[in-house]
Amino acid sequence: MKLRVITVGFICACGVLFSHAQTPVEITTKDINRAKELVSKMTLDEKLSLISGNDDGMSLRPIKRLGIPALQMHDGPQGIGQGIKGIMFPCGMLTAATWDRSMAKLVGESLATDFKNHNTDVILGPGVNIYRATLCGRNFEYFGEDPFLASETAKQYILGVQSKGVIATIKHFAANNMEWGRMDVNSNVDLRTLNEIYLTTFRKAVKEAKVGAVMDSYNLLYGLHTTESRYLNIDLLRKKWGFQGIVMSDWGAVHSTVATANGGLDLEMPNSDFWKPEKVKEALAKGLISEATINEKVQHILQTMSAFGVLDKDESKKAVPHEMPELKAAALKIAESGITLLKNEDDVLPIAKQKFAVIGPNADKIARGGGSGQVNYYSAVTPWAGIKKAFGKQASFISDSKYKTQLKNAFFTDASMSHPGFKAEYFKNKNLEAEPALTRTEENPSIANDTKMPEGFTNANFSVRWSGVFKAQKDAAINFIITGDDGYRLIIDGKTVCNEWRDQAAKKASYKLNAKAGKTYNVAIEYYQGTGDQKFELDLFEYDLNKLGNILKDFNTAVVMVGYDTDTESEGSDRTFDLPDPQNELICNVASKVKNVIVVANSGGGFNFMPWIYNVKGVIMAWYPGQEGGTALANILKGTVNPSGKLPMSIEKKWEDNPVHDNFFSKNGEKEITYQEGLFYGYRGYDAQGKRPLFPFGFGLSYTTFSYSDIKAQPLGKNRLRVTFKVTNTGKRAGAEVAELYVCPLKSKVVRPVKELKGYEKVYLEKGASKTVTIDLNEDAFSYYDVETEDLVPDNGSFRILVGPSSDDLSLQTDVNF
Template sequence: MNIKQKASCLLLLCCALNSTTAQVRITPQAELRAKSLVEKMTLEEKIDYISGVRSFYIRAIPRLGIPEIRMADGPQGIRNNTQSTMYPSGILSASTWNRELVRELGNGLGRDAKARGVSILLGPGVNIYRSPLCGRNFEYFGEDPYLSSETAKQYILGVQDKGVIATVKHFAANNQEWSRHHASSDVDERTLQEIYFPSFRKAVQEAGVGAVMDSYNPVNGVHATENAWMNIEILRKQWGFKGILMSDWTSVYSTVGAANGGLDLEMPIGKFMIKEKLIPVIENGIVKEKTIDEKVQHILQTLITFGLFDNPLEDKSIEKDNAESKATALNLAREGIVMLKNDDNVLPLKKGHTLIIGPNADMIPTGGGSGFVTPYSTVSVYEGLTQIKGDKKITLLSDSLLYKDISKNIFTDNSLKTQGFTGYYFKDKKLSGKPCHQETTTRINYAWKYGSPYPDIQDDHFSAQWKGIYKAEQSGTIRFQISGDDGYRILVNGKTITGDWGNHALSSRNAFMQVEKDSLYQLQIDYFENVGEATIKFQAGMLDKKLLNYELKKADNVVMCLGFDSNIESEGFDRPFALPYGQEFLIDEVTKVHNNVITVINSGGGIDFRNWRNKVKAILMAWYPGQEGGKAIAEILTGKISPSGKLPISIEEKWEDNPTFNNYYDKRNVPHKRVQYAEGIFVGYRGYDRTGKQPLYPFGFGLSYSQFTYENLQLRKKQKNQVEVSFELKNTGKMNAAEVAQIYVKDCKASVPRPLKELKGYEKVFLKKGETKRITILLNEDAFSFYDTDKKNFVIEKGDFEILVGPSSSELPLKGIINL
């Protein structure tokens, strides 16, 4: 290539970079065109337009040339009646601390959306990780508003680079799934502005996000979809948002409240924002027609700005099972997995034979709800290790081999003549009265979807019960597994041993029981369906301890793949802090026999390590690593790459240590629950710094196969309260690796309570062994400000600020003072 060609290529590259960094903004031309269309619409057409149709669509108006617009979940891949690339979960993306890679994630999601004719992507989710119990933490970007907002910004820019509208959600303070429709998040103004609003603000002001989704919960007693202060005063007037404000699915609770509260679009279909309810209140002057016009205007001008009126909505030239998207999913997993422990340098795996065990060894789990994706293919940890080490050096002991099915030893009654359960079906939810149907079945594995077991049973509000007698063939440990949507429970000899007896999406429970040879046990499985889908599944197996010990004694290394999945961690309900009891039980059994045990944990957040952490040599926090996750995990286990992920959360030793412990659930016996955010701005590491309690694993922490040193800090004051921070970072280890350098700011003397330190800058840097780089990061004035509730604005108090630099929030070797 000659000099002229190189210059031409460089110019093209610069143009490409400039085009992809531009935000999408609502243009005056789009506003005028939208206004013209609104003027041509009848009142009935306008009202119809502000509610969805067919669940994930904005309706067409053919006479005006307005196309039907398709939406789709979700945060980590396109779902809703399609297969697509399953990217890692949001919390893993945040764990990469890599802006460029998250931008590639957004590009991949945009590309996958265009290939399917999806014009509005319902992501990213940016709600702050307040507690490990929230069922949707896996979708979000962690506990820190700066890291979350930077991650969200790149995700949105990446999606919208491809002409697809991103939707930042859930606005706001939706930090738990427990009672999400009814429990009010009661948060003071400063805490909202400093902790819970920043990701939304940056999405609007710096990423130009096209859509915002309101949350289910009330905020300070007013549902988000009716909260005019949030939706109009903050979002529209303060931040200048001109895009679409939509509801979450079925999160609209009144007509007048939603109409006057700033909501543009009710999803998935109209229940309150419909002609029958709006026209009377418009005629009575309670809602103005101008208000309806503004909603339609917001939707239309956004669609026009993104070219959705003038360009094909589907790009058939893009492969749906896309190699570029698959590569992005792999690269994210490689950089987002966090190594929490590596005693005796047990990792990378030494030569010899490796046993893979655990419920997630031969599958890639993910969280449930709108974050669930159906991929074309996956690579499990077992498959990934086999690809690298060869199948002769890897043995899989799957759950199906480890727990022997006991169904042949379950009988309908004490005569032990007929195998199976006797099933009874009832036409109400209470298992009451005489059963309307009775049957014998050897398996309880039903997915009636939106139907029922029999034609004469209504699709909702029915129940069922199965009874059987189990005769133990031998003494040992039985594992019971049950899952259901809605309520379910297992009783043994009349005593409930596990269950989830309430209205909820699909969830799962395990229970373990010791049995004696030749003893009889009465089994009873109860189930009720409330509304929606109907599912109940049950199975039981006996631990094959002889096989387990045989395989353990052959192995040089043991990799245990444990954690949660979409049945335990999901939208719609909160999850436990501890691993399922059976997994802790399995760790005990394995570590009694073997010393070199490595655990790979799938989870959307912190878990309880207390009972088993000291029994294992190494821990990888793999989160939900996406379809290529097993390959990335295998590469880290074998040392092909060094782990470089850092925690976007603090992991407490016990749940009681969490700053929100005393005010996460409203335990009062009242119909209207109110969750007091009494910790204020002191959430996550800010709270631990304030109380002096040390988390088990601090925010920003993550081990590497290499080592790094930080030296020669320099601080330079720039214009407008900006500070340039520069320092040298050196890889002093024996392996090429990446390090995340983190910058925290401390206000040395403040007139209001402020955190001991706050993350305000970071950079992920790849260094060859022995290499040194000088890193320079500019801190803008918002790195030093706090929200003044009297002035209703962010302010900087003049004085000294301490700049702290290092590899995690608990290890900051470089410190310097700057006066502003």
């Protein structure tokens, strides 16, 4: 069997070589002058028509009189959105887990190619908010916990996108690190932490990648909506970083007319609300906004359109979307490079010739995160489909229908047990207030966007109470799995056992009832719909573990596919630390019956491994690997691809260990989040506390082994350094190693983290081969943000350079002085 190694500078089927070096697209004097000339010819109404989105919510209006075409946008970071057919690439966390600049660039180039096939000018991505804590429901879109890794990944992604003439949009600016209350929560983060951690990726995207657009976030920062923040949008973006592109709002993030107009925002999306022409004209007439300010916004939009060729595009050209083989190949390569091996006890992987079972809720579905980043893919390979193709009859799929019993028709409307179903009471308000407007019997609680609502009800601002009675026929663990958008709660015998009563995107929650034979249970399920999508589902079932044991008795090895999905990890809500129920129970039961258990998890970050981590032999973090993820996973399980992904974040043993645990949620229900941990989150926090996480930042295993030696440090001038060292493949297979370099200040003017990532390189080596790696460090690698000068300043003194395979394994060291 030939081992396939993912090589640097991947050559796709169309013969294009993807390399690190890339000249960014810049807005030139010619573009600026062209835009100025157009602005001078525009009427006020034409100008105002251009600074807010069109009726479709995804474009800017054309001005045909002046030959200005529409500017077409689409989500999102992993593929084209809005339900359009496209290629679904791996999520942002997997891209970061490649620790490979060429792969990040390949993502950008491939996305842009697909977007251009759809005649789209702007990608609403990448999302680069820092992985501050595990529970953020949108972490999967981002690039991890470290600002250096995130900024290098984002830079290459953006260069890749914009090399194809498509405008990238970096988002969400700034300090948007949770989904709970994101529309109106106020983020309080000290200036040093803000600039050293949370703004780093935006700064590099603007200054080095020349990103074409920046999207302001929903949240407030220092008491102001970011769309109104002169500090962010003018002082930093325009004056300090030299940004010349478009500053747009997130969809619905504008809350004022005058403050946003004067706060540096150029574009209100998805359409005009606060920037309706009549509102802006009224402010102009009162002298609250100047026409020069409006001109400047239009100027920014038009000069960006000019630089990227949008002003000259052929609008008669028809979109030709199709599933390009080279883009499928790119999606596969990226997935193979980022899937991360976390445990391989007794070399259980790659799987040899023994028969094995494939089981679990994510085994035969395409797992992905929820929200605006979802992609309507042309085709996709599930894990089971990939495994079946790679292993043939060696693998057996065990459907959950073989050991899971759905409890249908178990409920009755009242204690008489004479009328099957649920009593459904509908209220014309969100709080179940007053008398119900409608009462009827329903077979099962269920509401969807296409549900025909009762007469007199719309798809907004209503609530429902479903109530029913059931009698347990035997002792059984009954699982209630509830999915709702917006709020819901489960009440059993008068006790609220599940409470998600809040505005939110679709979110799944669970409760396990240990029912006793002969006992009657009164169940009430309450749900409200605010606005937007409506969804409610109830899945009621029990596992028959005796059946499962009988099925597994003939297997010595099992692959258990678990994790999250669109309803459990999504934009609009934060997720649980525990895997969705009853997945931990399933893993533990399989591990009690099968000797070699390999857990494969789909997730946008860490979760609770502790119920089973010491009882399984193998663990693979598959992230959300995109449409070709099933093939990529199968290739890694079989050993035709050697895993080389590494964690872009730390994974804690328990949520309470996380340095942000005490600061993630607001106190007393206030819409206020204070980043009290400051710089000391993620591995920086674990170092400061002297704690070891379960899996450290930068960790990932391979089917081969590597050694490090011969570190040298050569000064290159003031506060600049060249570090060289040797990496050797000491194992029996070709493979790739990510060499990580951290800088440790031995003496500092200010309190600093113990160490910080400042360089990395992915090295591809045949067995027995060695390579000398060179990493150059500039002044930023030794600097901190000085709140007095409001800038990064070098911290002259002594530093220790640390090199190794993860943040917790840095055996190569050398000291330098500046």
